[in-house]
Amino acid sequence: MDITPEVPSLAAEPSPGTGELFTGFLWLGLTGFGGVLPLARHMLVEKRRWLTAEEFTDLLGLCQFLPGGNIINLSVAVGLRFRGIPGALAAILGLIAAPTAVVIGLGVLYDRYADDPHIRHLFNGLAAAAAGLLVALSIKMASPLRTRPVAIAFASLCFVAIAILRVPLLPTMLTLAPLSILVAWRLAR
Amino acid sequence: MTPTLVALMVIFTQLSLLAFGGGATILPEMQRQVVDVHHWMSAQEFGALFALAQAAPGPNMMIVPLVGWHVAGLQGVLVTSIAKFGPSSVVTIVAASLWNRFRAHPWRPVVLAGLAPVTTGLVCSSAALITQASVQTWSLGLIVLGVAAAASRTRLHPLLLLAAGAAFGLTGIGQG
Numbered sequence: 001m002d003i004t005p006e007v008p009s010l011a012a013e014p015s016p017g018t019g020e021l022f023t024g025f026l027w028l029g030l031t032g033f034g035g036v037l038p039l040a041r042h043m044l045v046e047k048r049r050w051l052t053a054e055e056f057t058d059l060l061g062l063c064q065f066l067p068g069g070n071i072i073n074l075s076v077a078v079g080l081r082f083r084g085i086p087g088a089l090a091a092i093l094g095l096i097a098a099p100t101a102v103v104i105g106l107g108v109l110y111d112r113y114a115d116d117p118h119i120r121h122l123f124n125g126l127a128a129a130a131a132g133l134l135v136a137l138s139i140k141m142a143s144p145l146r147t148r149p150v151a152i153a154f155a156s157l158c159f160v161a162i163a164i165l166r167v168p169l170l171p172t173m174l175t176l177a178p179l180s181i182l183v184a185w186r187l188a189r
Numbered sequence: 190m191t192p193t194l195v196a197l198m199v200i201f202t203q204l205s206l207l208a209f210g211g212g213a214t215i216l217p218e219m220q221r222q223v224v225d226v227h228h229w230m231s232a233q234e235f236g237a238l239f240a241l242a243q244a245a246p247g248p249n250m251m252i253v254p255l256v257g258w259h260v261a262g263l264q265g266v267l268v269t270s271i272a273k274f275g276p277s278s279v280v281t282i283v284a285a286s287l288w289n290r291f292r293a294h295p296w297r298p299v300v301l302a303g304l305a306p307v308t309t310g311l312v313c314s315s316a317a318l319i320t321q322a323s324v325q326t327w328s329l330g331l332i333v334l335g336v337a338a339a340a341s342r343t344r345l346h347p348l349l350l351l352a353a354g355a356a357f358g359l360t361g362i363g364q365g
Contacts, residue, residue, distance in 0.1 A: 031246060033246045036248055062284060062285060066280055067207060073277065080286075088281075088282060095247065096248065096274065099246050102247075103252075107241060110241060118361070122358050125358015127323035129354020130236075130240035132334070132337040133337075134315055134320070135337035137312055138309075138316040141312050145305070151306040151309075153306075154310065169218035173207055184303035185296075185299045
C-alpha cells in the first residue's frame with residue numbers, strides 16, 4: 001500500500017488502477033448525452049475524487065489548448081497521471097468503447113430502414129435538429145467576439161475560405177492561425 | 190490495407206492534429222474529404238451520420254467511427270478511430286509531461302486569443318454546411334430555426350431538442 005503521508009489539499013481517494021480508470025470512463029461515455037464536460041467534472045472531482053477542483057481546471061486548461069476533443073484528451077491526461085501509458089489507454093478506450101457501439105448500432109438501423117418513408121422523415125427531422133444545435137453553438141461562440149472587429153475579420157475570413165470557397169483545412173489553418181495569433185500578440189502589447 | 194483504408198487513415202490523422210477547439214471545427218474538412226473528394230457519400234448522408242452521432246452518448250466525436258463504418262465496415266471503424274484519437278493522444282501525453290514548464294508561459298493566453306476567432310469561423314462553417322445538407326424542405330428549415338432558437342434561449346437538454354426535431358420530422362409535414 002501507499003505509505004506517503006496524507007496531504008489534505010490533494011484528492012482524498014487512493015489513486016485508481018487501470019481497471020478503475022477503464023470503468024470510470026466507460027460509465028462517463030455511457031451516460032454523457034449532449035456534452036460530457038459537466039459530468040466529467042462530477043465524476044473526477046466529486047464522486048471518485050481522483051482530482052481536486054484545481055487539478056481538474058488545470059488539466060482541462062491543458063486539454064483545451066491541444067488538438068482533439070477536450071474530454072478525450074482529458075481522459076488520456078488523467079489515465080497518464082495515475083498509471084502512465086497503460087492508464088491513458090485504459091481511460092480513452094473506456095470512454096469511446098460504449099459510444100462507438102451505440103453509434104454503429106444506430107448506423108445499422110439507419111442503413112436498414114432508410115428506405116421506409118416514416119424512418120426517412122424521422123431522420124430528416126433529427127438531422128435538421130442537429131444542424132440547429134450547431135447553429136446555436138456558432139451563435140454562442142461568435143457573440144463574445146462582437147466587440148472585437150479584428151476577431152470578427154478573422155472569423156469571417158475563415159468562414160469564407162472554408163464554407164464558401166471550400167479551401168482545404170490545412171492551408172487555411174497554416175495561414176490564418178499564425179496571422180491571428182500574431183495580431184493578438186500585437187494588440188496585447 | 191486497401192487504398193480506401195489508407196485514404197481514411199491519412200484523412201483522419203490530419204483531422205486529429207488540426208482539431209483545435211473541438212470536434213465541430215473539423216466537420217467542414219471531413220465533409221469535403223468524404224463527400225467532395227472521395228464521393229463515399231452524399232452531403233445529405235453526411236448530415237444524417239452527423240445527426241446519428243449527436244444522438245449517441247459520449248464525446249461529440251462519434252461521427253468518426255460512424256464514417257469509418259459507413260465507408261469500410263468494422264475495419265473502417267478501427268482505422269478511423271485509431272487515426273483520429275491516436276495522434277492527438279500522443280500530443281496530449283507529451284504535452285501533459287511538459288505541462289509544468291509552459292503552464293504559466295506568457296504566450297499561452299495570446300495563442301488562445303489568436304485561435305478563438307479561427308475556431309469560431311470553423312464552427313460557423315460547420316453550421317452552415319450541415320444546415321445546407323440537411324434542409325431540403327421548408328419544414329426542415331423550420332426545425333433548424335426552432336432548435337437553434339430553443340438551444341440559444343432556453344436551458345432545454347440537447348437530447349430533448351433532438352427528439353423534438355425527430356418527432357416533428359416523423360409527422361412528415363412539408364416533406365412530400
